[in-house]
């Protein structure tokens with residue numbers, strides 16, 4: 330049985346040249362980590378802000394403002410369902426205007442960050458909706474302003490689900506980063522297609538898959554750990 | 564002559580729900596004296612919560628005046644309202660503690676918010692928090708999170724938090740409704756101690772007759788947004804005049820074992 334496996338053509342016909350492959354792989358890993366972390370940093374922060382604004386402007390919320398809420402909700406709902414790969418092409422002019430080019434890793438980060446902002450904002454808003462209004466009233470009752478209530482009471486209350494939400498977002502960004510290869514963004518997705526798929530060398534693809542799984546698992550476990558730590562209190 | 568700490572003058576409060584206007588408080592006038600424990604009773608929906616939430620402006624009146632500690636709080640700008648709120652503590656039926664903060668931080672929060680008004684050094688603040696924790700009987704729990712506490716302990720934290728800014732008035736909206744009878748008695752004792760030792764005026768809403776009898780010097784009976792009866796527990800209980808008070812007293816008597824359930 331094992332013999333049969335070893336004799337499969339995959340292993341035989343495509344001897345992997347590790348001398349050239351190793352640097353390419355390392356570069357792909359670093360490109361992926363770069364794209365994902367910058368996207369998470371920009372999109373995560375912008376999404377947190379947008380999510381808070383969405384929640385705050387909801388009817389009956391801290392800064393209730395239905396017109397603003399409706400506009401923002403419309404924009405978020407408009408962008409989110411668009412398949413990322415299409416969105417990527419659709420915002421090309423904007424990417425050129427902002428980044429200066431529509432090719433390469435940095436060019437990929439722009440649409441990724443926008444998409445990440447939209448997805449994050451919804452997750453943030455959903456977490457905030459679950460905050461008990463009684464806690465907000467308790468904050469008002471001691472004289473806290475709306476802003477201080479938001480930052481010192483509401484956001485800390487939702488931190489555990491928020492951290493899990495960010496892990497979820499992270500997986501979404503990994504997914505987007507793989508598609509960024511199509512515009513020369515590089516990364517593990519591009520590596521898998523270029524050296525694996527196009528050269529009929531599935532082992533290369535599988536290596537990419539394993540590395541992506543490892544990265545995702547690490548982040549997920551870390552998020553679970555932090556969230557559980559925070560949850561053990563509330 | 565004792566001063567009025569809270570006065571309602573011809574207060575009206577309406578809520579609009581789906582284009583329907585509902586009058587929750589109808590032309591209500593009432594004076595609450597400094598230093599007393601004042602009970603508000605009445606059936607569900609009578610407007611009790613709405614009334615006491617007008618005192619710290621969690622709800623705003625539509626017309627009339629609410630005078631707290633000599634100041635009309637109607638239409639106050641936020642910074643002035645904040646000063647007023649320093650003098651009014653509130654405890655809730657469901658405690659409303661900050662789950663992400665320890666017992667210590669829950670009590671510290673109002674002091675941080677009111678830092679300018681309190682003007683305490685870090686050391687004085689710390690000492691006051693520890694003193695409050697001891698006062699409500701929670702020594703050793705300062706690092707605990709609310710999740711790890713029993714209902715009674717949570718309400719003690721709520722009380723300590725409400726007292727943190729050294730208020731003149733403590734509002735208690737069904738503060739013991741979620742607690743068992745023994746814990747209720749313990750919390751009542753604590754409230755009485757707060758009233759006697761700290762001189763804090765307490766305004767409490769309750770559905771439990773024994774609570775009113777135990778600690779309230781005066782009670783108000785509310786019905787459909789109006790004040791229908793006002794007086795000492797004894798007066799109201801022995802000679803209720805309004806139909807709402809009569810029906811309430813009848814119910815109380817049955818629950819206290821002075822009558823049976825006639826079906």
Ligand SMILES: Nc1ncnc2c1ncn2[C@@H]1O[C@H](COP(=O)(O)OP(=O)(O)OP(=O)(O)O)[C@@H](O)[C@H]1O
Nearest residue numbers: 578579580587605606607608609610611612613614
């Ligand atoms: N924010 C609000 N919006 C609309 N209606 C409200 C609001 N708050 C209170 N009401 C209405 O006002 C009336 C009085 O409510 P309130 O909570 O003051 O009653 P209560 O006497 O405290 O009752 P309970 O004993 O059940 O707590 C109720 O009919 C309630 O539905």
Ligand SMILES: [Mg+2]
Nearest residue numbers: 611612613736
């Ligand atoms: Mg109520």
